[in-house]
Amino acid sequence: MSTRNLTLLTDLYQLTMMQGYYENDVNxxxxxxxxxxxxxxxxxxxxxxxxxAQTIDYIENLSFxxxxxxxxxxxxxxxxxxxxxxxxxxxxxxIDAVEEGTVVFPGEVLLRVKAPIFEAQFxxxxxxxxxxxxxxxxxxxxxxxxxxxGDPVLEFGLRRAQGPDAGxxxxxxxxxxxxxxxxxxxAGQMFNIPIAGTHAHSWxxxxxxxIDAFRAYAKLFPNKCILLVDTYDxxxxxxxxxxxxxxxxxxxxxxxxxxGIRLDSGDLAYLSKKAxxxxxxxxxxxxxxxxxxxxxxxxxxxxxxxxxKISLWGVGTNLITSSDCPSFGGIYKLxxxxxxxxxxxxxxxxxxxxxxxxNPGVKKVVRIYDKATRKIQTDxxxxxxxxxxxxxPLTLLDAHARWKKMKLxxxxxxxxxxxxxxxxxxxxxxxSPSVMAxxxxxxxxxxxxxxxxxxxxxxxxxSVVLSDGLYALKERMLEDYxxx
Numbered sequence: 479m480s481t482r483n484l485t486l487l488t489d490l491y492q493l494t495m496m497q498g499y500y501e502n503d504v505n506x507x508x509x510x511x512x513x514x515x516x517x518x519x520x521x522x523x524x525x526x527x528x529x530x531a532q533t534i535d536y537i538e539n540l541s542f543x544x545x546x547x548x549x550x551x552x553x554x555x556x557x558x559x560x561x562x563x564x565x566x567x568x569x570x571x572x573i574d575a576v577e578e579g580t581v582v583f584p585g586e587v588l589l590r591v592k593a594p595i596f597e598a599q600f601x602x603x604x605x606x607x608x609x610x611x612x613x614x615x616x617x618x619x620x621x622x623x624x625x626x627x628g629d630p631v632l633e634f635g636l637r638r639a640q641g642p643d644a645g646x647x648x649x650x651x652x653x654x655x656x657x658x659x660x661x662x663x664x665a666g667q668m669f670n671i672p673i674a675g676t677h678a679h680s681w682x683x684x685x686x687x688x689i690d691a692f693r694a695y696a697k698l699f700p701n702k703c704i705l706l707v708d709t710y711d712x713x714x715x716x717x718x719x720x721x722x723x724x725x726x727x728x729x730x731x732x733x734x735x736x737x738g739i740r741l742d743s744g745d746l747a748y749l750s751k752k753a754x755x756x757x758x759x760x761x762x763x764x765x766x767x768x769x770x771x772x773x774x775x776x777x778x779x780x781x782x783x784x785x786x787k788i789s790l791w792g793v794g795t796n797l798i799t800s801s802d803c804p805s806f807g808g809i810y811k812l813x814x815x816x817x818x819x820x821x822x823x824x825x826x827x828x829x830x831x832x833x834x835x836x837n838p839g840v841k842k843v844v845r846i847y848d849k850a851t852r853k854i855q856t857d858x859x860x861x862x863x864x865x866x867x868x869x870x871p872l873t874l875l876d877a878h879a880r881w882k883k884m885k886l887x888x889x890x891x892x893x894x895x896x897x898x899x900x901x902x903x904x905x906x907x908x909x910s911p912s913v914m915a916x917x918x919x920x921x922x923x924x925x926x927x928x929x930x931x932x933x934x935x936x937x938x939x940x941s942v943v944l945s946d947g948l949y950a951l952k953e954r955m956l957e958d959y960x961x962x
Contacts, residue, residue, distance in 0.1 A: 492603055501560070504595060510840050512590055512810070515613075529613060529651070533608050542565060571594065572902050575588065579920030580919075614803070616920070619655025619657050633652040636649070636665075639798045653671045676706055696726075700727065712743075766790050767789060842897050848891060859877075
């Protein structure tokens with residue numbers, strides 16, 4: 479994957495705060511920040527975490543070039559000694575993160591940064607930009623793929639993406655979420671993911687006759703001959719001409735590995751059923767019927783319910799832009815300071831909105847699985863030092879209604895900590911898997927969810943609980959705040 483310097487991909491106030499830390503001689507003061515989100519996108523029952531590989535790339539290449547320093551100097555905002563300090567800037571802290579493709583829920587720490595405040599503050603904007611976008615598209619793709627009920631889904635959204643980066647990294651995230659391939663050739667090259675495509679209406683229109691366009695395409699690509707049949711008249715012209723070409727290929731002894739038609743307009747349920755009958759009657763029972771045309775997970779679900787005979791789905795705009803929910807809403811909050819003696823000093827943000835009150839301290843996320851089914855029972859947001867032993871009984875209390883209890887018997891559950899080390903003292907200690915490996919991992923992660931949590935509409939919401947230690951700490955800090 480090619481790299482580039484994204485150091486100035488930040489909000490101006492990160493730099494002005496950095497200068498403030500520098501001027502007040504607190505730039506080496508060590509702190510902990512948490513990256514998390516509050517609400518599942520698309521009213522979903524979960525999210526898929528993505529963007530870690532680009533996060534690693536960003537951190538490794540974090541440095542101010544001469545051009546960067548010259549630009550900042552031209553703003554007449556920053557002092558010379560501060561700009562001189564930036565010339566040797568690099569990330570020296572620790573990062574722990576949830577691996578890409580992991581199923582996650584609101585409030586959970588997706589990425590934890592422990593570093594001098596100078597560094598930890600500065601990386602906020604870029605980390606949110608990267609993780610928010612890719613997690614959003616991966617989650618949307620998982621919804622679309624679920625609606626296709628095992629049929630392949632192709633990501634076709636490049637021309638409607640909000641810029642090249644959104645198209646590239648959106649395609650990557652879509653494959654992580656379960657898409658079989660992308661139309662984006664550069665994404666295919668950069669991330670070693672499958673690419674796919676057919677032809678446009680302009681191909682057909684550039685020939686004197688539709689049949690000539692189909693014959694020319696079949697000659698060029700006999701093993702991947704998917705013909706777009708709705709340029710003029712789908713059932714009266716497009717499908718009959720496609721059948722003629724398929725008959726001719728068969729007569730010539732060409733046995734295509736993949737052939738069929740694509741529908742890109744009209745009543746897809748009606749047209750696909752009519753086309754399927756025409757193809758089958760002509761002896762082309764193996765011919766694929768693919769479809770595009772402003773598809774999303776809800777429309778695909780409806781088409782399935784109506785008996786549409788579509789077996790390959792090309793989804794573009796509504797996937798690459800996550801049109802019903804265009805932002806992920808991840809946030810980045812200070813959760814602790816590290817005292818001179820190495821003791822963690824918890825920090826909490828208080829708000830009139832209860833959902834905006836943060837969880838203090840250095841935390842981890844512990845996943846509890848039912849041992850018999852390997853399904854997720856709950857997640858626990860806990861303090862880093864807390865220990866959970868599956869050989870002992872476990873009682874869990876709801877984060878918002880402590881009278882609600884979940885009691886687990888010893889040896890009936892399994893424990894997994896989700897955060898893994900990524901950087902230690904500024905050095906990378908983690909290697910990102912390939913995108914296709916992450917895709918397979920994400921599929922296994924989704925299998926750990928009960929079906930109720932994967933409903934597209936009104937899913938069951940996972941009960942994420944606070945450990946006893948974290949709950950007590952939070953309550954104590956809120957009580958202390960009331961006294962002040």
